[in-house]
Amino acid sequence: STKYKTCRTKLYLITGDSDKDETCSICLERVTKKKQLPCGHEFCEKCLTKLVETTKPICPVCRDVFGIVNGNQPNGRMSSHMTHSSLPGFPDCNTIVIKYDIPSGKQTVNHPNPGRPYPSTERTAYLPNNREGQEVLSLLKKAFDQRLIFTVGVSRTSGKNDQVTWNDIHHKTSITGGPTNFGYPDPHYLSRVKEELKAKGIK
Known part of the structure; x- marks a missing residue:
């Protein structure tokens, strides 16, 4: 069944257990616990979580932003x-x-x-x-x-x-x-x- 989960910034889609033999473009291995972004690209749950924690909520395939990007601008x-x-x-x-x-x-x-x-x-x-x-x-x-x-x-x-x-x-x-x-x-x-x-x- 389809459900939603949050990632610090915005909702992204979990498509359930239908992983088949698709390859995750982050780890280049078979997708496990597939997650689909609003842009349609799919990744492993663990890979996507690590991506958000270490970089920014931006799809590594099409560069679409799927969350709120905050910078380091000084106060002003x-x-x-x-x-x-x-x-x-x-x-x-x-x-x-x-x-x-x-x-x-x-x-x-x-x-x-x-x-x-x-x-x-x-x-x-x-x-x-x-x-x-x-x-x-x-x-x-x-x-x-x-x-x-x-x-x-x-x-x-x-x-x-x-x-x-x-x-x-x-x-x-x-x-x-x-x-x-x-x-x-x-x-x-x-x-x-x-x-x-x-x-x-x-x-």
């Missing part, structure tokens, strides 16, 4: 407001201005150098104030609450260690200059950042 604040100016490429709407404020602190066990300090950082980013821009803003807020926007590590611009850095969710930190300068116009940015957020389970 995210806020937003509107301006009456428009962004290049979006002449018919105002601009959403996002402000991130991460105060200085000490690294935790989830960071590269626990106990060592990191300096404060302030970042500003921009979105068009249209339907898709508002959708991205909502997704970014969710990602911020799950500590996924920033991390602590090596700065890609200065090369310094123990810095608060972006965590692979790209932002437009300039109004102009195009993609090479992290600015607008960039007609594919909103769809790209939604894919980056989806890869972290934010959708």
Whole structure:
């Protein structure tokens, strides 16, 4: 019979005893106590449990996120407001201005150098104030609450260690200059950042 079991983060499906001679793509042996993820891929119960405990709730076959991914972003604040100016490429709407404020602190066990300090950082980013821009803003807020926007590590611009850095969710930190300068116009940015957020389970 079919039943559900929880894995710290979200429900996943147990398909019972119908293991047959299928191979688990994690251990590469015959599946035992088969579990099926929402994406349809199936694994051994023990293999899937270990995967969730040691890495993240992401299917190793298709990379679909089946639970809540939490990051190691330091404590901070995210806020937003509107301006009456428009962004290049979006002449018919105002601009959403996002402000991130991460105060200085000490690294935790989830960071590269626990106990060592990191300096404060302030970042500003921009979105068009249209339907898709508002959708991205909502997704970014969710990602911020799950500590996924920033991390602590090596700065890609200065090369310094123990810095608060972006965590692979790209932002437009300039109004102009195009993609090479992290600015607008960039007609594919909103769809790209939604894919980056989806890869972290934010959708």
